[in-house]
Amino acid sequence: MEAVVVQNMTKTYGKEKTLAVDNISFSVAKGELFGLIGPDGAGKTSIFRILTTLLLADSGTASVDGFDVVKDFKSIRNTVGYMPVKFSLYQDLTIEENLSFFATVFGTTIEANYDLIKDIYVQIEPFKKRRAGKLSGGMKQKLALCCALIHKPTTLFLDEPTTGVDPVSRKEFWEMLRRLKEQNITIIVSTPYMDEASLCDRIALMQGGKILSIDTPDDIVKAYREKxxxxxxxxxxxxxxxxxxxxxxxxxxxxxxxxxxxxxxxxxxxxxxxxxxxxxxxxxxxxxxxxxxxxxxxxxxxx
Amino acid sequence: MKQFISFVRKEFYHVLRDRRTLLILFGMPIAQILLFGFALTNEVKDSEILVVDYAKDNASQQILTHIGASRYFKISKAALTQKEIMSTFQAGKIKAVVVIPVNFNEDLLHSNKAQIQLIADATDINTANMIINYLSAIILEYQNQINENLEIPYQIIPETRFLYNPQLKGAPGFVPGVMALVLMLVSVMMTAISIVREKETGTMEILLVSPFKPVLVIFAKAFPYLILSLINVTAILLLSVFVLDLPVKGSVPLLFAESTLFIITCLALGIFISIKTDSQQFAMLISLMGMLLPTMMFSGFLFPIENMPLPLQIISNMVPSKWYYIIVKSIMIKGLGFSSLWKETLILLGMTLFLLAISLKNFKIRLQ
Amino acid sequence: MAQGEKVIVCDKLTKRFGDFIATNEITFEVNKGEIFGFLGANGAGKTTAMRMLCGLSTPSSGKASIAGFDVYTQTEQIKRNIGYMSQKFSLYENLTVKENIEFFGGIYGLTDQQIETKTEELLNRLGLKSEAKKLVGSLPLGWKQKLSFSVAILHEPKIVFLDEPTGGVDPVTRRQFWDLIYEAAERGITIFVTTHYMDEAEYCNRISIMVDGRIEVLDSPTNLKRSFGVSSMDEVFYQLARSAKRGD
Missing domain, CATH: 3.30.70 (Alpha-Beta Plaits)
Structure with missing residues (x-):
């Protein structure tokens, strides 16, 4: 079953109609770890915002878990998890307060879905009384992931979760994603780091609002014919x-x-x-x- | 409901953990009240004035006795020419000169009309106004006194009137003014900033992509500021009663009800600003320039509206704080009840509904 | 590379914030024309160290001289002899390419004549001639970063500090950026660069890796890989940074 289906999606901004997403189509299977790989300005964030119902596309259709991103936006907002680019949580609330706030907003409790975040949460639990603003980059990232997971989403959207993060923390983050995949959550992640591409099940290489190539990392590499x-x-x-x-x-x-x-x-x-x-x-x-x-x-x- | 409560609790954490916010919220009202109450008092005490009495008759003597008896003025007498008067002013020693022309008493008795010349040093326009007003009031008082048993009244020009502040006390005017100012600041600026901050940090995106109704997000964010503003009203009233010795003449519950209405007006404005802006600085600038300045200028608190040119008077009618200022003044100082204030209340209510309506209309459930 | 002349000399340079030691007694030297990679995990103290070297922040203790000037007393001279760019500080988005070049040329005290020739040279080198009158804000990130670097070395500084200059830039533009760096180094400009891309660490002549405020290792990439017995810089970095106690 397809978790995400995008067909002929186009998005422009402003009066000058600057093209951000250029007639893109792709689909992501349920339980897949899918990567949008490309530099800044490739159109990754626009795609995320359209799929999470935060923006309307100029043309084309898209659905998440079978729900249309325009008509059924409420259903999508109930089921997906989202970590925006540059996401920074509430700096003046503690780890615990942040997490329980997002749990309540999503109509659940920390206890109800604890098993899902347990692996990640135990790493930051010793500091649960510490304010988010005083955490290290790696810990912030773990907390943000917990917050995005707390309502047991069917599909998880992570927009550049590792940008500006050092290689060690990046590695740990990807290990967490691999473990989450085992819980049968569909994960769509974007990154400008090419070396992270090989960790995805399938990737779309993007530039200037277009998909240059979409396949498994292995097949993309195999398609490289020159010696x-x-x-x-x-x-x-x-x-x-x-x-x-x-x-x-x-x-x-x-x-x-x-x-x-x-x-x-x-x-x-x-x-x-x-x-x-x-x-x-x-x-x-x-x-x-x-x-x-x-x-x-x-x-x-x-x- | 549980979500709403959780939201409100979070908002209180934000406020209580940020020293700057706390300072603006509670330090400012207290500072303002004390500043206006003590330092910036408009009262004129022991101002040095000069009397030039050309008449030296019965009436002039009596007027001068009245002025001399007032605790506002210290008078000295001299006989000077017009030229000498000017140079005395230039020396900067005196604040005003009272000139009583020759035949003052006779003019009064025969033509029922006499003139007194009041000259004030207008480099400090507020003090000058105040002194002229006080002097005129004293002259008027004298005039009323001698007119008591007469059929054809004597008239002494100039004539000034004082309303609702017969003791010539400085405090009453500014407490309602400070209330309007503080509520405007807290409710409009703080609400706008706190909502825009969520846009900046990206948390607004998360909240939008959640089952929580987007409109409720906005109301949940505004609600804590309603409570904080009411705490502010209470604080200001307590200060005014116990520190400034200025009791509330009218009904306190009515005052709180009207304040709640005004706070909601302000919250609606704050929400509207937050919808239209994307950065905290911009929200702050708009709140200050667009809201605070008009409150200072057009509420009638610092500058009397009656003296403004007509276009500005019309503009002043569109400033919510003007109506709130009138309401608070009426309740606190005049002791009026709702029956005399329904018109102002209705105008404020109309503004609130209008602002809420355009906020809701402009509110987007998506970004952009 | 001209050996011998030292343009950066640091001796036990330390910065404390209260009882937190952000940069702890770092000691190193950088030669003229060298490409020096300054690596470390988030919060290891790189930014603090870089600020001190640029004369933007006074050290708590230790000594350092930049282009022969003292970081305590001669910060004005330091600023005149260095260039700086980061991913965040770019150019003025609402000025055109040409206006930006002219403005920064003016700031660094170049004459009109110099600015004119420099502008011409720079536009030709970057292939931006047809874009000269376009607003910088409308250019793709990669071009902005290349332009930003060229502007940072407009006044031929002795040293240029680059703070994660290639973050979020596509792989082709990233390499073009490094071509610009090599060219500048050939001309004798010393390059001091931070990056999270480990392949870029390989392009440096020497690199240092900071862990918890200290410089843990300092050598050429080849020597580092040899002494750690691994095949990539990634693994060197991983082994070192994993032992870090603190984050940012």
Missing amino acids: LYAIKANEMYPLLKVLENYPGTLNSYAFGEYAHATFKDQMKNMEEFERFLAEKQLTGVEIKSIEATIEDSFIKLLH
């Missing part, structure tokens, strides 16, 4: 310059300690390339063929 090489040298910036100037290069860019590059004719003439590098006086050169990552796929789609 990809990782090249390393002791001097990174000169290496990038050299790759750019090599006539056989299709595309080259930095990627961590390596540079990634694709070549014309799938690089049949490796010796010639190695000679070219040697002439440029690069040291410690290392070349290897590698599997593409989501980020490589995204870069290719943008070109």
Whole structure:
């Protein structure tokens, strides 16, 4: 069964009709962990707001748990959980007060759905008398997730929950999401971090209001047909310059300690390339063929 | 209902945990009352005035005795030319000069009409007004006294009247004014800011995406400020009775009922502002410029409305605090009952309903 | 990279807020033209340290000199010799690209002649010629960030401080941004950068990782990975930051 269905959704803003979401269609299956991956301005937040009934689309239809986002907005508001971008809770209320307030607003109690948040809540429970404003970024995030889960939503919308969060807290957050998935909650999450994409069941790579590609992370990577090489040298910036100037290069860019590059004719003439590098006086050169990552796929789609 | 209570409790947490809010809520009314009550009193005490008596007759002597007996003035006498009077003013020693022309008594007896010239140092316009008013009142009193048994009354010009404040006391006018001001500030500004803050932090998005009815969110947010405002009214009245020695002449329950109505007017305004704005600063600016300033200018509390040009008088009718100011003044100082205030009450009620209506009409169950 | 000349010298630099030690005796040096990555978990004390280095906040104790100027007494000279950009501080959204460049050029005391040539150069380099008269607010985030960086180094500062400059930017623009950083470093501008992207840490000549207010490690990415016996910076960071006691 489909938890979320979006058909030909378009959203523009203001008098100039700035296009935020451009004729998008996709669907998310029940219990799926679905990722909208893309930079700022890709249209992720607009999609979230339309699906959570906070905004009306210009055209197209969408439904959540079978409810229409326009007609049945009340039913949707009863069943979904939502964590907006930049969400900051009530800074002057304690952990406990925040949680019990949101529980009451959603017509439930902490006790009633405790089993759902238990895993996460026990980590912050020792500080339950502390005000939200005095919590660390990671703890705030856990509390926000608890608040969004307290009424046992069928579908959970998380808009950039990890933006600006350090890699360690990000990792922990994704572990929590994996565990939640086991509770059969559909989770739709957006992120600008490409490395988080592989943790989703399925992803949509987005840019400029459009979906560039939508599939499982594995299949997106498999769709990368060119042979990809990782090249390393002791001097990174000169290496990038050299790759750019090599006539056989299709595309080259930095990627961590390596540079990634694709070549014309799938690089049949490796010796010639190695000679070219040697002439440029690069040291410690290392070349290897590698599997593409989501980020490589995204870069290719943008070109 | 349980949700509503939980909401109200949360709102009280916000208020009680923020020192700045608390200070504005409760420190300000007290400060205002004390400031107006003691420091900024409009009373004129022991003002130095100069008397130039050209008449030196029976009537002029009697008037001067009256003025001298008043505790407001310290008089000295001199015979000066017009030019010398001007230079005395320039020295800045005296606040006003009373000039009684020659043949004062005779004019009064024969033509039933006489003139007294009152000159005041108008660099401080309020004090000048006050002194002229007091002097005129004293002259008037004298005139009434000599007219008691006469068929054709004597007339001394100028003529000024004092209404409802015969003791020439400074306090009564400002307590209703401060009440209007404080309620405006607390109810309009605090409500607007607290709702807009939820928009800024993103919590409003969550509340909208919840089973709680969106309109109830707004009312639940406004409700605590109704209670806080009523506490403020009580505090101001207690201060006014026990510290400033100014009793409430009319019915206290009526005063509270009217105050509740005015508070709801203000809350409706605050809600309207919060719907139309997205940032706390902007909400505050609008509240201050759009609400507080008109309250100061047009309620009749600092500047008498009767003296304003007609267009401004018409504008003043649209300021809710003007009507509330009239109501409070009538109840507290004149001791009037509801039968004399139904018109003002009705106007206020109309404004409240209008504001609530446009707020509801503009309220959106979605963002934007 | 010109070895020898030190443009940032920190010795036991400390900042206390009450009994909370935000930055605890950090000691390090940065060479001219170096790209220095300043990493750490949220709340590790990076922002506080950066504010002190920019002359915006007076240290509680310790010594530091920036471009040869003392952080206690010569903050005005420091500000004249550094550039700064962050994800939050960008340009004026309601001014055009050209107006922004002219304004910041004026702020940094460039002559009209200099501003004109700089503007020309910059617009050409970023390929923004046709956008010169557009409001900055209407540009995509990635372009804004590239423009913002170029404006931050308009006056050829000795050091430029970048606070998470690429957050939320797409992968292609992120790399173009780093090209700009490399170019600036080639010209001898020292780059001091914070980031949450671990692949960007690899682009730095050296990086430091802060944990609970202290600099826990400082070395080149390659050496760090070797000494931790792991294959990526991500794992180095994870091992270090996991031991952190405090958050932000």
